[in-house]
Amino acid sequence: MLFVGIDWASRAHELCVVDEQGATVARFGFAHSERGISDALGRLAKLAEPSRLPVAIERPDGLLVDRLLEAGHSVVPIHANAFHAARPRWEGAGSKSDVGDAYRLADMLRTDLNRLRALRPLDPATRELQALVRLRDDHVKARVAATNQLAALLATHWPGAGAIFGRLDSEIALAFLERYPTPQSTSRLGEARLAAFLRRHSYCGRRSAGDLLARLRQAPQPTHILDPGIVAELAQAQTRLVRTLLASIADLDRAIAALLDQHSKAPLLRPLPRVGTISLGQLIAEVGPLLDRTESADQAAALCGAVPVTKRSGQQRGVCFRYASNAKARRALTLWADNSRHASPWAERIYRDARARGCRHPHAVRILARAWLRVIWACWHTNTTYDPARRRGRDPHPEAPSLT
Numbered sequence: 001m002l003f004v005g006i007d008w009a010s011r012a013h014e015l016c017v018v019d020e021q022g023a024t025v026a027r028f029g030f031a032h033s034e035r036g037i038s039d040a041l042g043r044l045a046k047l048a049e050p051s052r053l054p055v056a057i058e059r060p061d062g063l064l065v066d067r068l069l070e071a072g073h074s075v076v077p078i079h080a081n082a083f084h085a086a087r088p089r090w091e092g093a094g095s096k097s098d099v100g101d102a103y104r105l106a107d108m109l110r111t112d113l114n115r116l117r118a119l120r121p122l123d124p125a126t127r128e129l130q131a132l133v134r135l136r137d138d139h140v141k142a143r144v145a146a147t148n149q150l151a152a153l154l155a156t157h158w159p160g161a162g163a164i165f166g167r168l169d170s171e172i173a174l175a176f177l178e179r180y181p182t183p184q185s186t187s188r189l190g191e192a193r194l195a196a197f198l199r200r201h202s203y204c205g206r207r208s209a210g211d212l213l214a215r216l217r218q219a220p221q222p223t224h225i226l227d228p229g230i231v232a233e234l235a236q237a238q239t240r241l242v243r244t245l246l247a248s249i250a251d252l253d254r255a256i257a258a259l260l261d262q263h264s265k266a267p268l269l270r271p272l273p274r275v276g277t278i279s280l281g282q283l284i285a286e287v288g289p290l291l292d293r294t295e296s297a298d299q300a301a302a303l304c305g306a307v308p309v310t311k312r313s314g315q316q317r318g319v320c321f322r323y324a325s326n327a328k329a330r331r332a333l334t335l336w337a338d339n340s341r342h343a344s345p346w347a348e349r350i351y352r353d354a355r356a357r358g359c360r361h362p363h364a365v366r367i368l369a370r371a372w373l374r375v376i377w378a379c380w381h382t383n384t385t386y387d388p389a390r391r392r393g394r395d396p397h398p399e400a401p402s403l404t
Contacts, residue, residue, distance in 0.1 A: 002048050003113075004055040004073070005105030007098045008064055015040060016102035017047060018110055024103065037064065041071050056109035058083060060119060060326075074118045076109055081324050083108065120292050125263045130285035132259065134328070136252040136278070143169060143245040150238040157231045158183055160219040164212050169242055175201045177239045181232035186216065256281045268379045271386045272372075273343035275336060282332035287376070290329055297377035305330035306370040330369075334362075337369035344388075347372070 002025060007014040010032065017026040026047060030036040044053055050072035057065065060077040068075050083105065087094070090104055109116070122130065147169045154162035160183060165173040179197065180186045195209035257277045260266045265284050269275065275283070287304060294300040301307045305325030311318045341347040350371050354364035379386050 001052050003106045003110040004044065004053055005102045005107070005109060006055060006057045006064070007101040007105065008057055008059060008062070009098070012036075013040075013064065014098040014102040015044075016099070016106045017044070017053075018103065018106045020110065022107055022110060027099065027102070029099075032064070037067055041067065044073075045071075054109060054113065054118070056105040056116075058105070065119070069119065069121045076113070076116045076118050078105060078108065078116065079324050117293050120289070122289060125259065126285060126288060129256065129259050129263060129281055130289075132252055132256050133278075133281050133285040136249060136256065137328075139245055139249050139252065143242065143249060146238065146241045146245055150235075150242055153234055153238055157222055157226060158235060159222065160186070160216040161235070163219045164216045169246065172198070172201050172203050174239050174243055177235050181235040181239075182228040183221075183231075184228045185232075189213070189216075253278065260284070265380065268383065268385050269376065271388055272336075272340065272376075273347070273388060274339040276339075279332070279336040279339070283336060283376070286326070286329040286332040287373075288380070290326060291377055291380045294377075297374040300377055301370045301373050303329065304333050304369070304373060306333060306366050306373055308366075333369045333373065334365050337372050338365045340372065341368060 001020060003018050003020075005016045005018075012029055012031050013036075014029045015027070016024060019025050026043070028040075028043070030040040044050070047053065051074070054074040054076055055068050056076050056078050057068075058078055058080050059065065065075055065077075083101075086108055087104070090100075090107070150168055151162055154168075158181075161173075161177055161180065162168060164176065167173060176197070180189065191209045191213055194213050198205075198209060198212075260277060260281055263284060265288060266280060269280055269283060272280075287300075290300050290303045294303065298307070302322065303326055305322045305327070307322060308319045309322045311320070337347070341351045347368055351364050351368050354367045355361070359367065375386065378384070
C-alpha cells in the first residue's frame with residue numbers, strides 16, 4: 001500500500017508518495033489547472049489503484065479534493081493544528097517547505113491512518129443544498145455589512161431617516177429612503193402625509209404616524225451639510241444595494257425550500273422543534289456530512305465543536321473551548337439548538353440546568369447542542385423520523401445520557 005501527501009496552494013501543489021516503510025516512491029509538483037490535475041491523477045494511477053492510494057491533505061473541501069474523490073482515492077483531511085503539533089516528529093529546527101510538508105503529510109498518513117477519518121463523497125442533493133446554504137450565508141453577511149454602511153451614512157448626513165424605523169433593512173425603511181432620500185425632501189412631510197405613506201406601504205402599525213414623525217424631527221442635525229443631490233445619490237445607491245441583497249436572499253430561500261422537498265433526510269428532521277426551512281437546510285448541509293463520517297454521536301459532537309477540550313497534567317486540569325472543529329457545522333447546530341429551547345420543555349430543562357451550574361449562555365447552548373446531536377445522530381443512522389410526541393408525559397428522550 002502507498003500513501004500520498006499533498007501540500008495544496010491556490011496556484012500549484014506539491015505531491016509526495018511514500019511506501020509502507022516511509023521511503024519516497026514519487027515526488028512532483030503540479031499546477032492548479034485542468035492539465036496539471038489530470039496529469040497528477042494519471043501519474044498516481046500508474047503507481048497503484050486509486051483505492052490503494054489514500055491521500056492526506058490539509059483541507060476537507062475544494063476542487064482538488066473533489067477530483068481526488070471522484071477518481072476513487074480515499075481523502076483524509078488533516079487539521080492544520082494537528083499537523084503543526086506533529087512537526088517535531090521529523091525535525092526540531094522548525095524549517096518548512098512545501099515539498100517537505102507533502103512528505104510529512106504522506107508519512108503521517110502512513111503512521112496514523114487508523115486514527116484519521118476519511119471523507120465521504122457527498123451525494124448530489126446534499127452537495128447542491130450545501131452550495132445554496134453557504135451562498136445564502138455569504139449574502140446574509142453582505143446584507144448586514146451593507147445595512148451597517150447605510151446606517152453609518154445616514155448617521156452622518158440624514159440622521160432622521162435612520163431613527164424613524166426600528167430596522168433599516170425593513171421594507172418600510174427602504175421605501176421611506178427611496179421616497180425621502182434627503183432631509184430637505186421631508187420639509188412638507190406632516191402627520192397626514194406620513195400616515196398615507198404608511199398605509200400605502202402596508203406598515204404594521206406598531207407606531208403611530210405621530211410617534212414616527214416625532215422620531216424624525218428629534219434626530220440630531222448633521223454638522224457638514226452636503227448638496228442634497230449628493231446626499232440623495234449616496235442614500236439611494238446604498239438602498240439599492242440592500243434591496244438587491246434582500247432579493248437574492250429571498251431567491252435562495254425559495255431554492256433551499258424546493259431542494260429540501262426532494263432530500264431524503266429532510267423528513268427525518270423536519271419535526272424538530274423550531275427548526276424552520278433554513279435551519280433544516282443548514283443542519284442537513286453542514287452537520288449531515290459529519291454524521292456520515294462518524295461512528296458515534298460523541299465523535300460528531302467533537303467535529304461540530306459541541307464538546308470542550310479537557311487537558312490534564314498531574315494535579316492540574318483545564319477545560320477549554322474546542323477551536324479545532326467545523327465552524328459552519330457548529331454555527332448551524334448551536335443557532336438551531338438555541339431556538340429549540342423555546343418550543344421544547346426537554347431542551348429548556350437542559351439549558352436551564354446548565355445555567356444553574358454556572359455556565360454562560362454560549363456554553364449552555366453548546367451543552368444543549370450536544371444533547372440534540374445525539375438525538376439527530378440516532379434519527380440519521382436509523383432512518384427514523386423524529387417524533388416530538390414520543391412517550392407523551394415522560395422525558396421524550398430517555399436515551400439521552402445525563403449531562404451533569
